Amino acid sequence: MGDTFQVLVGGPEADWPAQLKQGQLSGRWAAADCGALRLLALGYQPELVVGDFDSMSKAEQADVFQQVAHVVTKTDQNQTDTELLLTTLEQMYDIEQIDIYGATGGRIDQIFSNIWIFTNPKFQSLLSKVRVVDRYNEITFYEAGQHTINKSPQMKYLGFMPLTPVTHLTLIDEKYPLQQWSGNPYSWSSNEFVGDTNHFSFESGIVAVIQSRDAEI
Incomplete structure (x- = not known):
């Protein structure tokens, strides 16, 4: 068995799942920059943190460096911090x-960066x-x-987004x-599962599969 990690990058807390915000996710953690402070405040203990740390005060840096x-x-x-963390x-x-948290929400340029980095050949193995x-x-x-995909609980919609040119x-x-x-x-976009398991195929390229649900108003 290999190593499983949950990582936190810089997206806004408003877009975090409830379990993350409530400190209920178990497992090993890593973080980008001030994500380490956020994890520590919630009771998580990151093993690794990367970044330039210019968003932290000297006292905050010292606290993180002592605990991680x-x-x-x-x-x-x-x-980007996300790229360095994955590498x-x-x-x-x-x-x-x-599992990457905090990669969406907030600035659109950062959202696209956190998705399209997976077209970079250096991340092919990940x-x-x-x-x-x-x-x-x-x-x-x-x-x-x-490919076989399994429906995640609470998700309704199913999207297929080719990130590169694809065939068939x-x-x-x-x-x-x-x-x-x-x-x-x-x-x-806006497709849906039939049952709890579905299938798809293609012959070349990279495809992101998005399971989603409507935002709460």
Whole structure:
């Protein structure tokens, strides 16, 4: 069995799942920058934190550095905190699964960055091991092949978003099937599961699968 981590990056708390905000998620944690402070305040103990730490005061930095076993300082702006965190986790551990929280909400440029980084070849080995989670969405990533997807509790909708050009995308047994579609990045949204398990396939490219539910008003 490999290592499973939950990681917190810089998105707003309003988009966190309730279990995260209430300190109810168990498991191993890592964080980007001030995400470490947020985790510690909720009673989580991160093993790793990365960043340039310019969003923290000197006292906050000292507190984090004292409590977290592994601290990696970002020395340039050629990669985002999320990229550095994922790269460091892959270098330090035998990764089996990473759930990313705080990757959505707030600035749209950061949302797109946190999704499209998985088209970078350097993250190819992590692609199928990552899940992006927020209050209303769960996003997983797939390379070409035949795939089975399981419905997450409380989620209603199912979206398929090619992040690169894809060929022969086929939604086999979803509510709204699709046959052998090929094209550039696009979003096939507002589909739904039929039952608790469905299937899809494609022959080249990268596809993000988004399970979601309506926001509470």
